[in-house]
Amino acid sequence: MNDVWQELYKTVQSRKESHQEGSYTSYLFEKGIDKILKKCGEECSEVIIAAKNGDNAETVLEISDMLYHLTVLMVNQGISLEDVETELEKRSKKTGNLKTFHQVDKNS
Numbered sequence: 500m501n502d503v504w505q506e507l508y509k510t511v512q513s514r515k516e517s518h519q520e521g522s523y524t525s526y527l528f529e530k531g532i533d534k535i536l537k538k539c540g541e542e543c544s545e546v547i548i549a550a551k552n553g554d555n556a557e558t559v560l561e562i563s564d565m566l567y568h569l570t571v572l573m574v575n576q577g578i579s580l581e582d583v584e585t586e587l588e589k590r591s592k593k594t595g596n597l598k599t600f601h602q603v604d605k606n607s
């Protein structure tokens with residue numbers, strides 16, 4: 500997964516650096532942040548509906564769409580894969596998080 504995601508990240512980065520004719524990614528960068536965020540929101544809703552319907556094949560497609568659009572968002576904002584990896588790594592060192600999250604829930 501890491502290799503595929505790294506490859507995708509590089510492709511998306513190259514689309515940001517130079518416009519490519521017929522590229523959907525270039526189209527998103529041209530439209531800008533509002534469009535990118537709108538697509539992230541849409542894809543998230545589609546993941547929810549597919550999962551709620553118990554359709555795993557459709558859910559996999561929608562998760563992939565979402566990961567792609569999140570990757571475009573990351574590149575747009577200058578967030579690297581390593582930034583996310585570092586955060587996940589940091590969290591992986593801490594288990595037994597139920598109480599922490601429960602407290603956050605109660606306070607919100």
Ligand SMILES: N=c1c2ncn([C@@H]3O[C@H](COP(=O)(O)OP(=O)(O)OP(=O)(O)O)[C@@H](O)[C@H]3O)c2ncn1[C@@H]1O[C@H](COP(=O)(O)O)[C@@H](O)[C@H]1O
Nearest residue numbers: 507510511514519521522523524525538541563564567568
């Ligand atoms: N992973 C993806 C990927 N997932 C989804 N999509 C596109 O995302 C779009 C979303 O579809 P929707 O039906 O939601 O939206 P739409 O109506 O087509 O378009 P909108 O006007 O709503 O944006 C479709 O056009 C898909 O083709 C993707 N487009 C590109 N990639 C990756 O990006 C690489 C570069 O692609 P290009 O930038 O097109 O060269 C590809 O090789 C892939 O690896």
